[in-house]
Amino acid sequence: MNYIWEVVGRHPTGQQPTGAETIQKLCDRVASSTLLEDRRDAVRALKSLSKVTINMPKNKFLCISFSLSEENQQKQEEDLGVQFTDKFIQEPDNITLLLTLLEEFDFHVRWPGVKLLTALLKSQCAPVQGIILVSPMGVSRLMDLLADSREVIRNDGLLLLQQLTKGNTAIQKIVAFENAFERLLEIITEEGSSDGGIVVEDCLLLLLNLLKNNSSNQNFFKEGSYIQKMKPWFEVGDDNSGWSAQKVTNLHLMLQLVRVMVSPVNSPGATTSCQKAMFQCGLLQQLCTILMATGVPADILTETINTVSEVIRGSEVNQDYFASxxxxxxxxxxxxVVLLMSMVNERQPFVLRCAVLYCFQCFLYKNHKGQGEIVATLLPSTIDANSISAGQLLCGGLFSADSLSNWCAAVALAHALQDNLTQKEQLLRVQLATSLGKPPVSLLQQCTNILSQVPSQL
Structure with missing residues (x-):
């Protein structure tokens, strides 16, 4: 105890300070000291009083615990925070007590409690999740934070729920069935959708936690008609000159949410039903509008291309719409044609060109009709000298001096032939004019000629 008295000082009367006075003094020092060493000494003293802190009044306990978590900004204090969390969760009743305190409406109790529980989840996520999961109404109590009229508590509640739902399917399901989707979409709308601030971003990150790799929640989201409520997010308007960094971030996360619902790794039936819903509510049409708009930032354009790709992949109705x-x-x-022009343009960013190739692949996936239309643009009887066709762009890329254009065009043509014997035979009819005054040669012959020259160039 001598060490502790050295830290806090003697009582003004010369007597030993009481336990409560000692703890209060240490609390004040952790909260207000400007020197890191003073704060560290106070934290160490509190650690030595850990048995006392467990039994002290609730509000003082929260004050000390929260102060400890704030010290995580420094490496040594990070280690101390982990040690504290380990000791704290050895008694699951401590987490139960904290969850009970979160039901208090008093700002000075509820808000520090939210911050503390968030810090505990960051420090030891899985063990804390396990305790909350088996605690009666544990998750429900935390969901109540989203209904708090005080924005600071609601917003920090979003951060808490982000940590709580990380990698835990059971908790994700409970949160979803506690009306999370409805509330989160309401907040996004209230905050201005894609034009909103960091709160919109936090809502979207929580939605991603709830939906990614969680087929049950994805089905619940679809059955609750929440896909239709996503459409207004992408009504970005014609004036795209003022794209703030936050708007780019928000729209990028919104596009990721669409992709989560139609990801190729989802079950085929689930993906198909989501693709159908996105066409019927006009979401696909809205995405295609962004795709063809001017002034859209390159990273948003790239992600939009990837999103449209997965919305149309394997869906005949959606593929037909995209073709139109x-x-x-x-x-x-x-x-x-516009997208293929970007794919074979060496001045375009690499990720954008790859996104176009992926889109072309998804457009032709299980789409014999689309494959036939692409190959037809290579045949002499269908070539229009006054327009640029997909076939002309693919042939131009195939024989371009740019090696990436060669690769993209070759892969694209391969997808036009995949599992389609008819189009393979049709491609053999394609003739190329290699130079003036010389008869045309077949596409296959020209490819063979180029390949035969490769060894001599090595």
């Missing part, structure tokens, strides 16, 4: 989309140019050009 035209860019607002004069004269209008098919969206597929």
């Amino acid at each position: 989309v035209n860019a607002p140019s004069n004269p209008p050009r098919p969206a597929i």
Whole structure:
């Protein structure tokens, strides 16, 4: 105890300070000291009084615990925070007590409690999750934070729920069935959707936690008609000149949420039903509008291409719609042609060109009709000298001086032939004019000629 008295000082009367006075003095020192060493000494003294802190009044306990978690900014204090959490959760009743305190409406009790529980989850996520999961109404109490009228508590409650739902399917399901989807979408709308601030981002991150790799929650989201409520997120308007960094982040997360619902790794039936819903509510159409808009940041354009790819992949109705989309140019050009122009343009970013290739692959996936239409643009009887076709762009990329264009065009053509004997035979009819005054050669012959020259160039 001598060490502790050295830290807090003697009582003004010369007597030993009481336990409560000692703890209060240490609390004040942790909260207000400007020197790191003073705060560290106070934290160490509190650690030595851990048995006392467990039995002290609730509000003082929260004050000390929260102060400890704030020390995580420094490496040594991070280690101390982990040690504290280990000791704290050895008694599950401590977490139960904390959950009970979160039911208090008093700001000075509820808000520090939220911060403390968040810090505990960051420090030892899985063990704390396990205790909360078996605690009666544990998750429900935390969901009540989203209904708190005080924004600071609601917003920190979002951060707490993000930590709580990480990697725990059981907790994710409970949170979803506690009306999380409805409340989160309400907050996103209230905060301005894609034009909103960091709160919108936090809501979207929590939604991703709840939906990613969780088929039960995905089905609940679809059955609750929440896909239809996502459509307004992508009504970005015609004036795309003012894209703030936060708006880019928000829209990127929104696109990721769409992709989670139609990911190729989901069960085929679930993906198909979500694709159907996205077409019926106009979400796919809205995404295609962004795809063809001007002034869209490159990273948003790239992610939109990837999102459209997975919304149309293997869906005949969606693929047919995509084939009908035209860019607002004069004269209008098919969206597929505009995208292929970017794919074989070496000045475009690498990730954008790869996204277009992925989109082309998804458009042709199990789409014999689309494959036939692409190969037809290579045949002499269908070539229009006054327009640029998909076939012309693919042939141009195939024989370009840019090696990435060669690869992209070759892979794209391969997908036009995959599992389609008819189009393989049709491709053999394609003739190329290699130079003036010389007869045309078949596409296959030209590819063979180029390949035969490779050894001599090595």
